[in-house]
Amino acid sequence: MSKIMNVSALELLHHMKLTCQIPNVLEAIATRRIIAEAVKKAEITVEQKELQQAADSLRLANRLVKADDTWAWLQKHYLSLDDFEEIAQTNLLSAKLANHLFADQVEKFFVEHQLDFVGAITYEVVLDEEDLALELFYALQENEITFPEIARQYIQEPESRRTGGYHGIRYRRDFKPEIAAAVFAARPPQVLKPIITQTGVHLIWVEEVIKPQLNEQLRLKILGDLFSAWIKQQLEEVKVMAQLELDTQKLAKPA
CATH class of the missing domain: 3.10.50.40 (Chitinase A; domain 3)
Incomplete structure (x- = not known):
């Protein structure tokens, strides 16, 4: 019989610090905030039908064919159904924001960079x-x-x-x-x-x-690239700091 090992949130955070994962996590959190603020400013909304489609796409991407598969996946990643819905909604809002910001720039970008797509x-x-x-x-x-x-x-x-x-x-x-x-x-x-x-x-x-053709697949790729470049630019304009109680002396000098 396998033993149960409990891990606290503090221990998780400590491990992330020791494995130098904090900067990536901070960047991910900043990205979520940037997207949320831009979505609010653009007054982008989500309809229930769209959210259901986004949830279906999330299941498909993770090969969650059966209900049991979904439950097992949620447990593995310590997620609730509300968390799952939030992930689907975030994905949907990101896609809608990208479309809102750059849909009218895709064709121009394609023409200017056509050689890159050959x-x-x-x-x-x-x-x-x-x-x-x-x-x-x-x-x-x-x-x-x-x-x-x-x-x-x-x-x-x-x-x-x-x-x-x-x-x-x-x-x-x-x-x-x-x-x-x-x-x-x-x-x-x-x-x-x-x-x-x-x-x-x-x-x-x-x-x-x-020779390249601006089909739906390429349109989505260009849209994604433009959106990623925009996110990167937004991140460069902010400095993200974690409110962590760090012992700077211990960090500076190994024990």
Whole structure:
């Protein structure tokens, strides 16, 4: 039979101090206050139907399919049903505030940063020797070997080898600058001439370059990025202090 160990709120706080978590917690609390004040100023309200949808989304995000799953999750995180509703409401108000502040700026931001949203589907093999990379590159040009065959022979990491060096959809920010310039100037499908970086010699097959479209998914991402930048700016303008009784002498000099 397992023993029950009780932990006090004071002990929890002490642990957070010792593990240097206080600054992150203070920032989270400040963020909640900033959002609450902005919501009040903008006179944003929540309807019961919207709150129910937000609660359903919260359950879905945490895979709480059954009522028993929800109860177990609440107990694990020491939450009540009121707490759950408050989390859902905070999420909803944050989304509505983001929309209120930046909905009319999304299209302009997309147009101004369109290049950042261009994606590329690539396969990559990183080699140690430039001569070998060039030899393989010219062999590909002559159809003497295929890129999957090169990947099977020269990629050491098992999972990457099995997928032929596939890197999925990546964006300009995901590549080193010298590689990005070549990838997004390619005419797919195209194998790029080997590119040398500090990591090694990159042999890259550009399968497709995907031009961006302002769909709902991208709109929400841009909206979220603009809102996060706004929150960061608001945090920089305030100094958050915790009302804790700290023994400064003990903090300054270890016992």
